[in-house]
Structures are given as structure tokens and as C-alpha cells.
Amino acid sequence: MSKYATLVDFFVAAIEHGSYRAGDALPSLRRLCETHGVGMNTAKRAYYELERQGYVEALPRAGFRVAPGGAVPASANLAPLLPWGSPFVNPALFDGRALAQAFVRVQRRYPELLARHELLGLDALRRQLARRCHAEGMALDWDQLVITCGGMEALALAVQVVTHELAAPCLAVLTPAFPGLLGVLAQHGIATLALPVGLDGALDLAPLAQGLAEGRVHGIAVMANFQHPTGHCLSDAARDALWQLAERYDVPLIEDDAYRQLAFESPAPAPFKARDTAGRVLYCATFSKSLAPGYRVGWIAPGRYLDAVCRLKVSTTLASPLPNQMAIAELLADGGDPPGLRRLSQQLAERAAALRQGLAARLPPTVRLSRPQGGYFLWLEWDEGPDSQTLLAEAQAHGLHFAPGTLFHPDGAGRHALRLNLSYVEPAMQSAALDWLAAALGGSPIR
Template sequence: MKLYEQFAEELSALIRSGQLRAGERLPSVREARARRGVSASTVFMAYQLLERDGLVHARPQSGFYVSAQISAGTAAPASTAPRAEASEVAISELVFEVLRAARSDGIAPLGSAFPGPELFPLPQLAKATFAGLRGQDPQTIVDNLSPGNPRLREQIAMRYRLDGVQVQADEIVITNGALEALNAALQVLTRPGDTVVIESPAFYAALQAIERLKLKALEVHTDPVAGIDLDALREALSRHRVAACWLMPGFQNPLGSLMPEANKRALVALLAEHAVPLIEDDVYAELFFDRQRPRPAKASDSAGGVLHCGSFSKSLAPGYRLGWIAAGRYSQQVQRLTLMTTMSAALPAQMAVLNYLETGAYDRHLRRLRTALRARMEAALATIEASFPQGTHVSRPRGGYFLWLALPPGGDAMALHRVALRERIGIAPGQIFSPDHRFSHCIRINCGHSGSIVLPALQRLGALTHALLREST
């Protein structure tokens, strides 16, 4: 073991044992060098190793500090048990009702879909927009129509390849956010009346897309930690004629589950065996807390049957609405569909993100973003443990910024949603994550906003939950 690795291992043990607590400042490089009798580079490399492991984070002009750790704490919610039959979906009105209320001015955005705007490099992106458009050749306006700017597509393809995923630039189609990519994939793969496999609970936008296209949803048992149950999926595929699967193997919304890599490989093999394409919704891929980004299911796809959808909206530029799809053997069909519908993603957004990526600043931003989100999640978990009634179960994701809470018996998510709104707190009740409005005792919490907003709202939400439970008994 090298000197810097040995030093990092000793500090790691102190942090994991609690002897160094969250928020404590590590000795400066100069102090540590003097105490240990090692070079400054040894200390700095040790701190960098700890930072990559998510154990410490750097504060500009201040030093390195111990990061909050995701602890065992309250038990995770139980696995789901959906019904075994495909069903029509009628969810949109309820979703619109919830989202409309949560967008009102002055609402604590615990039910929103995006983390706090202060986490994103918006001034730098604005400069990148002007730089990208200055002196633009008119011909490039045509070049940036679907499938999108060639340099941007190559940048995205390069990031795939750095992670060991063999994706070529000509497979990628740039879209107006990941949602356009996901909807285009679903439209290419299905016809009205077809059955689509989804997780249980499922992202409400997937349910809305299934409803809009007059498809049927087949929910499959999903574990809050490891994701969709492959045995249950195998059984579903043997009993039903399935046109496509829309799944989130990485940091699933709303559960936060992460499929192990071996399960992802088995998933791709199982679907290939049944000739069922996979729409892989991977918009939270960059928001991991461990040392390395989890490899997507797409990494195991040799037949082009995985349509991998990503986005910069959750990791870099929410309002720019820029996503993409690596559509495998369906790339040309997706490209034609986008040309017939939205034509292309906006040129300024493409140029802004391209120029920002080419500066090399993206990965530095991501490291800061992951550290902030992890700290905010840990603070939210601690507040939930202290504020909510005994018997509340909460997920403990290894990335992202959503928490899935199962309230104790008698808990009513819609009732909590309504009383919380009167207190200027927005939440996402569990009923919007199922075709038949199940999960009435569950809520999804966005903990990606500032602690000054989220923590008092969670404390009040816990008190409201206590009061509702008393009323129901």
C-alpha cells in the first residue's frame, strides 16, 4: 500500500467509526504534512482519494471537511406486490392536480422533480451559450437538426466509452430533455393496446405516456434496494405478450433503487431471449454517491435492443431541456419521429452544453453536486428519523435526491398532501406512481433543495403526520 493510500485508509476508518464527524475540518495540507512527516502531494492525494469515495468534500479557500454518511437508520419500505394483470392507465388528472398545487408560489418544493437551482453553474452556462453562438455559421443551424449537433453527440458518445459502454455517435439522437427521448422510444416500439412492463411504483411520467398512447401497463414486483425482481419479470414475460419495458435500473424514481450490475446483465439477457426491447430511463446516472458511476444495462447490450435515455436536466441545466437517446437498432426510427414532431432540440441549448463540456468543467461540477446532494440527503434522513412517527419506513438510496417514505398503518398520503399544502409544503403522494392509485400510505420527498428549506418543512411534515394518525385512530 502506498503512503497516500495508507493515510487515506486511516482517515477512512476514523470517519466510518464516527471518531471524525460530519462537518469536521481535516488538517490542512501543511498541518498534515508536518504531523505525518510526508510530502504535501501525499496528503493531497490521500484527501483526493477520500473525496472520490464520498467521505470528504472540499470547500473553496477553506479546506477539506468530513461529509455526512448515509446511515442504516430507519428500516426501508417493504417490497411491492402489484397485481399480475395488465391494466389501462388513468393517472394524468391526479398528476396534474398534484403538480399544479405544488408549483404555487412560496411552497416548500418537497414534491418537485429537480434539485435546488443554486446547485447548477447557470452563469457559466450563460457564458457558454454566448460563446457557442458567436460567429455561428448559418449552415450549422441545419447541421444541428435531428439527430443533433455532431460535436455534442461525439462528446456524449465519448462519455459512454470512458465508462466502457460501446456507443457510437451516430446512434445518438439529441432531444428536448429525456422525456422526449422516452416518449419517442415508447411510440416507436408500441401500438395502441400493447402491454408495457413498468416497475411498481413507477415514474408518473411513464404512466402518463402509457395513458396517452392508449397502452396497458403491467406492473412488476420491485425491491426498494435492488430494483425490479427478475423472477417476477420472467413470469410476466411468460404469461403476457409484452411490447416493451420502461425501466429505471439506476436510482429509480420514486424508490431510489439501484440494480446490481449482475442483475442488469441478466435483465438484458432475459429481454433478448423474449425479443422485448428495453427503454432504459437513466436520467440520474451522474448523481451517484459511490466511487464509480454504475454501468447502465446498455453496457450489456450487443443486439441493439436497449434504448438508453439520458439528460443534462438533472445534472447540469434543468431549464435547458436537453437530453438524448442512444437508440440502438431503433436509432433511425427515433430520428425520423423527432424530425416529424419537434424537429430538433434548440440550438442555443445544444451549443451551451457543448461548450461547457469541452471546457472540462462538467466533471468538477459533478463532484461538487454529488457531495452536496449526499449531504442534503443525510440531513433529510436524520430529520425524518427525529420527526416522523415510529413505524415510518424510508428508503436509503446510493444516489439521486429522492426519498420514498412508507407511513405507519393509518397513514393517508393524499390527506397529508392536502394539509401540507395549507402549511405551504408540497409533497408527491404515492397514488400518482401507480396505474390504480395504490401506495396510498407512501410519499416521495425531494431532499435536493437547501437544508434551510427542506429540514423545517420535514419537521413540520412529521408533526402533521403525527396529527393525522391521531385523528385516524
């Protein structure tokens, strides 16, 4: 391929994939020659060819830019997908004005903080979190908390500090489980003992008891409240039995309480951390689900593992960015709920009820639906029928996306299950998508 043709292909690909957008300036001819090692004539010929094809336009004495409407990104040719497979809450449900105003205020009021490192997090935010924990039955001092870069870092820190000295670490995980947790475990080569939790709340802890007794299982990872992806809470009986095993064998319990603020009915059930007097619970939480996903502010109360978490945090990310912590601390300063939080939970509860109703009217009785008590996910499972991974490709061709069930299991289970993100659902506007999904699972559209 000639040099000029190579240049043309280079810019066509960049424009079609959105690296350059309509109106963006392209490199000058001189810069193009220097960067790509071509002569001036080759550079001119490439730009003239791009202009001929309608990708760019020449500006008098101002070089070349991407032509308005001249390039259609490859992704634009795809039918827009209903983002029911997204792991993130619908951003349209957030009202970020109060937080944005708080962000501006603190930058103006405390500019000196931006020149400092708060290795374990902003003291003001940690104190506020400790007060909120006390209000929910968790006896935590503020200096026992570490601010993290979102809930994922909190989980990653917890997993690493409880397993790093073990030759063949294994953690018990309640399934279906948060894919982010499963990813961390796989990344660090940590084996898992899957403990399936049925939609009816059934949980067989005999394998866990045996694994702990034999020394094969070294800890437990649990999302007791508003489990991702079902939205369920563990029953009191299951909590008691699980806690008794953790106490009997004195093993760490990693608790992910990321969806606590999104309870459909208040108050949310007490976390395991409220029972903890020995420091065995590593409690992980985040503001990413309920307040500001883009701020990436989470935290961990690691109990007896505090020193290990601090060392690992400092040696990896050193510290979490202060401006976002300052804004959240400012927003929470009055001790009440963040503005818009109750409205967000109410909207999610309404959408959960509407989606369940829309699907229940269409699906056969062989398909079971979770009954979310909080969060923004709905879980479907069936015993026989299509594989959800195979079904996904066909769904995308019909403009629908979901998360296949295998993502939520470490052992290949979940082929007959899928997760929907209910925060994006408006059933009255999306009845065709519900009809298609129901038909694919053996149901019938509403006539």
C-alpha cells in the same frame, strides 16, 4: 352586467393573477375601444373605476399603468410552500456562469450554424457524448445518437417506436416509477405490468417471466440507477435476472439514466446499455438534471430502433434547437466533467444525509425511508395510517408540499407513501416542517 363593469372585472382578474404586474402599461383608451368593442366613455369609466379601487394609476399624457403595490396577486395571499414536492432540482444549487459564458462564445463564433438544421443533433455534441459513453463501457458510435428536447422526448420516442405496431401493447415498469413515463404510457393507451421494487431491493420477476412467455408483455422500462423516486440502484442480481429475461425473449428495454451524473459516489453502476450487443436497449439520458434544466437537451441511443426514432423525431419536432446544444458542446469540449457537477452531487449527498437523519429522529419505526445513492429524492412509505393524498391538503395548509405516492404507480398503489425533494431541504431551518410531517405519520417532534 354593464360593459364597463365587465371591463373592470377583466382587468382586475388579469392584474390579480399576474398577467399585468406593477408598472406595466395598460392598453390605450383607443385600443381598448377597438379590442372590446366599447365606446370611449365606457373605456374611460372602466379605467377610472380601476384607479379608484387602487389597481391602476393615470400618467400625464401617457395613459394608465398598474399601480405600484396596488394589486396583490391571489397567490400572494397563500403562505409560501416548502417546495419539497417539486420534481425539479433546486435552481439555487446550479452555478450557470460557465454555461452562460459558453453560450455567448458559440453564438459569436459560429453564427452560421443558427441558419442550419441538424436534424439528429449537433455533430460535435454527439461525438462528445459517444466518447463519454465509451469511457463508461458503452460501445456507441456518434451517429447512433439522436439529440432530443430533454429526457422526456427521448422517453416518448422510445415508448412510441417499440409499441406503435402492436394491437394491444403492454410494457413492464419497475415501480415506484417516474410519473413522466407513466404519463406517456397512459397518453398512448399502453398497458403496464407493474413490478414493485421494495426498499430492501426485493424484486419479484415471476409475473414478468409469465407475461413474456405468454406474449402479453412486449418490453421493459427501467431506471436501474438512482430510481425516481427512491434514489436506489438495482442490485447486481436483479440486473442479471432482468437482463436474462430481455435476452431470452428478445424484447426491447427502455433505459432511463437521467440521474447518472448525480451519483453520490463515483463511478455510477454500469447501465444496461453497456451489456447490449444486439441493439435491444433504447438508452435515454439528459442534461436537465445535472447541468441546465432550462436548456432542455437530452439524447437517446436507440440501438436497432434508430431508423424508427429518426423518422418519428423528424415528423414531430423535426429537430432540437441548436444554440443550447452548441453551448453544452463548448462546455464539454475538454472532455472533463462540467464545472460545478461534483459540487452539486456533493451538496445533494449532504442534504440527503441530513434529511434522513432529521426524519429518522422523529418518525416511528413503522415509516420506512429510502437510502438514496444519487439524484435528489427521498421516498417514505408505511403500511397503515394516513392516505398521502389526503394528507397533502393538510400539509399545504401548514406550508409544506410533497408528492403523494399514487403519482408513481399505474394501478392506484402508493397511498401510504410520499416523495420529498431533498435538494430544497435545509433541516436546521425547517425543523418545524419536519416536526409536523413526523407527527402526521405517528412520530414525535424533537424536544
